[in-house]
Amino acid sequence: MRKIIKLSLLSFILFVSSCSKGDDIIIEPNINDDINYFIWKGMNAFYFWQSEVPNLANNRFSNLNELYNHFKDYSSPENSFNSLIYQKGVSDRFSWIVDDYVALENSFRGINQSTGMEFGLIRYSNNNKNVFGYVRYVIPNTDAALKGIMRGMIFNTIDGNQITDSNYTNLLFSDASSLNIGFADYNNGNPISNGSTTNLTKQQVFENPVAITKVINEGSKKVGYLLYNQFSSSYDGQLNAAFNSFKTQGVNDLIIDLRYNGGGSVKTATYLGSMITGQFNGELYSKEVWNDKVQAAVSPDRFLNYFTDKINITDQNGNIVLQETVNSLNFSKVYFIISGSTASASELVINSLRAYIDVKIVGTTTVGKQVGSITLYDSDNLFRDGENLNSEHSYAMQPIVLQISNKDDLNESGGFIPGITLPGVKLAEDYGNLGVLGERSDPLLVRTLNFITTGSKGNFKNETQKYSEIYNSKLATPAGNNMYSDYRR
Secondary structure (H helix, E strand, O other): OOOOOOOOOOOHHHHHOOOOOOOOOOOOOOOHHHOOOOOOOOHHHHHHOOHOHHHOOOOOOOHHHHHHHHOOOOOOHHHHHHHHOOOEEEOOOEEEOOOOHHHHHHOOOEEEEOOOOOEEEEEEOOOOOOOEEEEEEOOOHHHHHHHHOOOEEEEEEEEEOOOOOOOHHHHOOOOOOOOEEEEOOOHHHHHEEEEEEEEEEOOOEOOOOOEEEEEEEEEEEEEEEEEEEEEEEHHHHHHHHHHHHHHHHHEEEEEEOOOOOOOOOOOHHHHHHHHHHHOOOOEEEEEEEEOHHHHHHHHHHEEEEEOOOOEHHHHHOOOOEHHHHHHHHOOOOEEEEEOOOOHHHHHHHHHHHHHOOOEEEEEOOOOOOOEEEEEEOOOOOOOOOOOOOOOOOOEEEEEEEEEEEOOOOOOOOOOOEEEEEOOOOOOOOOOOOOOOOOOOOHHHHHHHHHHHHHHHOOOOOHHHHHHHHEEEEEEEEEEOOOOOOOOOO
């Protein structure tokens, strides 16, 4: 995977503290000491809330011995990392550390260990402990697809065990190579096992996030529909091709379905906004705010993202991977389908476009993740291609390093709320009647089409609005609902 960010004045940032590996070492460091030093160094340099965390102060440790001894109180690198998080779960809800950066890199490219069954988890309506899963969609050419798993299926047991809010992680997201899925009938949110089971095997799955592209004839209108599930730069060419198809077929309205899109690349989010519009080429798309140390070391223009008419993707060595003209629709209105799983780069597109065009939303409140991260590695410069990349471990960090807003300095930390934050229709998924994605049987799609043709928000509701997901399969991937910056030197 290409490196996420490199800053031209990096040396200014990395060695501001009085503590460096050049200091005299009395304690012979072990691998955990090395990891703890890497964690502290990276967080001290880039963490958005660095100035708010006393243990990240430049003068916190006078030498490495002090640093090593401090972190010996923590039983794992994960605990060391979490000890440096600012108001965990409140101010910072999204920083994390991984013990396998190759898996993280693959996940950014849409490559994960998976059965191919993407799902959400919901508590039973009559029980505060039991949980059921519903199949959101199935990735083509995976074990789940080959074994007939379909959107809308309900399951409530794994390997014969009832799923609960305390065991779903162990049952569904362990290192086990296969899962025996026990299916059930919905029964108004209190599923009853129907005796059907399927054994699904995990494999390395390559998911194209440009999942469905089609044109729907709705009266006199030609409506483009795109189901887009991740902002992965590896598929920018396919995304651009989808918009070329819309242009060729002469669509005059557009629906972007982001209900299962947890985010990804800031650059790809800028490309998508440029494809939807085109009339704002060169104008400001979004603004980033980093910590004071980074902002003092880097040209202010580095924090500004602009509408563009060119796609330019390079690898970590600067070699051109993709270079082509953006296929722009020049639209002044767009409709987004959203949910409680819509996050980060998805919200960035909505937020940036609303400053320029008419944006309408259908679904439920989004996550409210207006922050982004970079990947930090244990090397001299904290990046993948830095000198002395530590080969003794595979830890990497994904700390929050920036907040992002639109040209008017606005974002929505509470998420986008249909009919309140933006014009739209509040409508949740009906777990007992999901329909087929991209077809009129999908209640959210048909409601959006009605919104387009009539302009009416209507009063239609469903009872599932009172039930919220507790987790979903995408959150269990290394990339999670991440938004990452991808600037170059």
